[in-house]
Amino acid sequence: MRIKNLLLAAFMVVAFSASAWAAQIGVSGSTTVLPIMQKAVEAYMKAHPETTLSVSGGGSGNGIKAIIDGTTDLCMASRFMKDKEVALAMEKGVYPVPFAVAIDALVPVVHPENPVGDLTIEQLRDIYTGKTTNWKDLGGEDKQIVVISRDTSSGTYETWDEKILNKERVFAGALLQASNGAVAQAVSKNKYAIGYVGYGYLDASLKGVKVNGIEGNPETASSGKYPVSRFLFLFTNGWPEGELASFVMYMLHPKYGQAHAKDAGFVPLY
């Protein structure tokens, strides 16, 4: 019995020290970037078995908090850092370095049975500020529009706020959903709803609406024709070194990380 325990203890010591030799990289942040990261990490760990990456979502804000507090090595963000966050980082001696990894097209979506399929930015703004409340004003049925938005502090909302609302306030009656998936779910279950999601979330249960006559997809987003697109970022604390640098370079490489971005439904940058 005693020998067995001793052996077990010895084994555990060896196991722990072995894992301590391998490089450990923590990644956290935006759920929009998460699908790219999961694909990339899986492939990267296969090619570099000496490196372990642990990935978690939780939102851009949480990722940025984590990089400022030093609890993560790499932060995913669907928006750029805010001035306040940069100031706080500097205060704590953290120098965040941004890497843009992909472009995302934000697409307004309606139920597939909805006849409306093309809206201008002005029409979208009127819907989201509560000026237009009936589908018949837009060429649809005589029914109230159910406006679905992301919560006011999500990175996705901020892009919508900037590009469509022009910093006007979303009217208080809009239904707020906490994730891209929840918006997609709500719109696919309601014939009179309108929402907006990242391009990666478009599927057969949703109908993408053209903005100013332009369909939102990777081609129009990369050519700059589509008006509602945004960059997705990675942040590191200072210029990355060692294993972390090698992983960041992997993410930016046209053949590797960028190919994963394309697979996940985003627009690669390189």
Next chain:
Amino acid sequence: MDRKLKEKVIRRTFLLTASTSILVLALIMVFLFMEGLPIFHEYPPLKFLFGHEWYPTSDPPDFGIFPLLVGSVLVTVASSALAIPLGVMTAIYLAEIARPRVRGYVKPVVELLAALPSVVIGFFGMVLFAPFLQDVFDIPTGLNLFNAAVMLAFMSVPTICSISEDAIFSVPKELKEASLALGATHWETIQRVILPASLSGISTAVILGMSRAIGETMVVLMVAGGAAMVPGSLFSPVRPMPASIAAEMAEAPFRGDHYYALFATGIVLFLFTMAFNIVADTIANKHKQVGAATL
């Protein structure tokens, strides 16, 4: 080890565990107030409580939580209106009316319902119940106050039912026998003797059930609709406080005004739950049964 020393060690151990849990809770409270109060340097408390505009990321931002507060209160009241009668009546049925065999089967099933993860109930409300409401009542959206109240009632009925049933079942036999011996019918006995005698237990059940409803986050986040507006009807979308905190905390800039405002909302929620508990506790104490003979 001699007996005295053993006693001492045991007593110390219990003291240590008890004080650890109290200390941890106290620290959480201190943390909550520390992170929430700074918002009042920037934003007047009255405007925070009674303002109708919740636009935390606009420039300049507005942090009026009145619509969220009203949303929380209404969802709790509506779900209580559904869950308390349902839970207590089921408990009476199981403890007094049902045959032992039925009770043996039904009670574990009810208790099993309490173990359903809230995200499952939220998903059910979002994917099945919301479209159903939309069709039946011909309303613009099924994600509303009513849907949230029904889903929360789902979650609190098992708690209320199971604990009330224990309370009703443990009313001393002598009371029931005395009442029946005096010529009261079974229904009169339930109504005038058994229910008053178990009121303390029933109110504990209601407190626990409703506390679950007030603080429940996932369900209201998924099915309440999330509109930061004072609702006009039972079928209006609402945004209770826990839903707001859960939806926004992830992306609020660390130690920014928005972050402080969310913690301040947490303080309001905390005070709200505490007030509710004190009221329910007072009721329970007032009707406390002391011995078998004292009603």
